[in-house]
Amino acid sequence: MPTLDAFLENFLVAVDFQEAVEVKAETKLADLPEWDSLAALGVIVMFDIEYGKTITGDDLSSCVTVEDIYKLLGL
Amino acid sequence: MGLSTLNNVRVAGIASCVPKRVLSNIEDCPPSQRAERERLVRNIGIEHRRICQEWQCFSDLALVATERLLDELKWGRHEIDALVVITQSPDYLIPSTAIILQDRLGLEQTTIAYDVNLGCSAYPFGLHLLGSMIASGAIKKALMLVGDKCATVRDPLFSDAGTATALEFAEGAPPMHFDLNSDGSGYKAIILPVGGHREPFAYHHGIPRRDEHGDLHWPADLILDGVAVLNFSIQRVPTAVERTLAYAGVQMSDVDYFVFHQANRMINETIRKKLRLPEQRVPSTLKEYGNTSGASIPVTISAKLRQPLQNGKRKLLLGGFGIGLSWGTCIVEIERACIQEVIEA
Numbered sequence: 001m002p003t004l005d006a007f008l009e010n011f012l013v014a015v016d017f018q019e020a021v022e023v024k025a026e027t028k029l030a031d032l033p034e035w036d037s038l039a040a041l042g043v044i045v046m047f048d049i050e051y052g053k054t055i056t057g058d059d060l061s062s063c064v065t066v067e068d069i070y071k072l073l074g075l
Numbered sequence: 076m077g078l079s080t081l082n083n084v085r086v087a088g089i090a091s092c093v094p095k096r097v098l099s100n101i102e103d104c105p106p107s108q109r110a111e112r113e114r115l116v117r118n119i120g121i122e123h124r125r126i127c128q129e130w131q132c133f134s135d136l137a138l139v140a141t142e143r144l145l146d147e148l149k150w151g152r153h154e155i156d157a158l159v160v161i162t163q164s165p166d167y168l169i170p171s172t173a174i175i176l177q178d179r180l181g182l183e184q185t186t187i188a189y190d191v192n193l194g195c196s197a198y199p200f201g202l203h204l205l206g207s208m209i210a211s212g213a214i215k216k217a218l219m220l221v222g223d224k225c226a227t228v229r230d231p232l233f234s235d236a237g238t239a240t241a242l243e244f245a246e247g248a249p250p251m252h253f254d255l256n257s258d259g260s261g262y263k264a265i266i267l268p269v270g271g272h273r274e275p276f277a278y279h280h281g282i283p284r285r286d287e288h289g290d291l292h293w294p295a296d297l298i299l300d301g302v303a304v305l306n307f308s309i310q311r312v313p314t315a316v317e318r319t320l321a322y323a324g325v326q327m328s329d330v331d332y333f334v335f336h337q338a339n340r341m342i343n344e345t346i347r348k349k350l351r352l353p354e355q356r357v358p359s360t361l362k363e364y365g366n367t368s369g370a371s372i373p374v375t376i377s378a379k380l381r382q383p384l385q386n387g388k389r390k391l392l393l394g395g396f397g398i399g400l401s402w403g404t405c406i407v408e409i410e411r412a413c414i415q416e417v418i419e420a
Binding site for chain 2: 018034037038048049054056
């Protein structure tokens with residue numbers, strides 16, 4: 001499993017936010033103004049390409065914080 | 076079934092026609108949504124799209140493409156044994172657009188003509204359908220017309236096009252290998268829910284609701300589940316490509332070009348990266364023509380591969396995938412074919 005820091009770096013590239021934003025493990029997805037369906041698609045692609053793991057829309061819907069998404073890697 | 080091979084079938088030519096009217100996903104977007112749109116365009120890779128005039132149907136574009144192709148091939152109208160139209164935007168719900176085109180094109184009344192209802196996966200399935208008729212010896216020359224009128228001003232993805240592909244019986248032509256699949260459990264992933272017999276169009280379907288951005292949505296609008304389509308595409312397509320190559324006994328390095336349905340940049344780039352293919356062997360027309368549904372494979376061939384396919388022999392892997400859910404892969408060798416530049420009408 002990658003480190004949380006490495007994951008956060010990939011996460012920021014994947015979501016491709018227009019406005020720079022600080023993201024920590026405990027950051028709530030609902031507090032990220034640009035967390036939307038496009039960002040979710042980016043994260044699904046990142047999981048597949050970077051980590052060889054398939055996640056679904058339901059997996060992402062169950063996540064509250066960025067760390068919850070990180071934890072999907074260990075499932 | 077799934078995997079199969081057809082012999083003695085040659086792709087004689089391809090022509091693609093798009094509307095003259097160009098939409099810019101950035102310039103034609105309201106300034107208030109510009110920043111959000113720029114991010115979207117960066118991810119879907121679609122800068123410009125083509126949209127029909129109000130009076131124009133998909134079949135009008137396909138007609139122009141077919142007439143040009145027949146003229147360039149010097150095929151007589153009386154030589155055409157079959158005309159299959161693959162579209163989800165027919166002129167009318169009934170009768171078949173192909174039968175109307177039989178008359179408009181001046182083909183003989185002995186021509187086999189009917190429509191097939193497939194979208195983004197159309198091309199490999201159509202090659203298999205008409206190729207089977209030809210390989211069996213039942214017919215000698217056939218036309219496959221593929222495309223859709225699917226563009227709207229609001230939606231940034233879809234773009235209009237009509238294409239024509241000419242197929243003929245040719246003894247000793249290289250074999251075509253196919254892998255064709257269907258998964259109806261995913262039928263809701265891309266659907267026009269209203270207007271068929273499950274839910275006929277009624278008065279209330281014409282009443283829109285306004286979303287949080289102030290945009291109007293109608294109950295009869297197309298529904299597209301982006302996550303489901305993405306996951307379907309990036310899981311199924313690379314596997315199908317590898318399976319088709321193994322079945323055909325063809326190495327990845329033996330294929331000159333991989334021409335995939337042009338869905339959006341995110342999907343197409345993921346497929347390309349998973350297969351570890353270099354960009355030069357995976358032509359793309361997303362930037363200039365968008366997602367032209369079933370027409371995107373022939374449009375990409377017309378726009379990007381005209382020279383190599385006209386002058387020599389190239390091995391292509393074609394991959395169509397989408398609504399249905401439906402996905403098909405085909406390995407085909409094209410040699411000295413009559414490939415027309417993209418035509419505008």
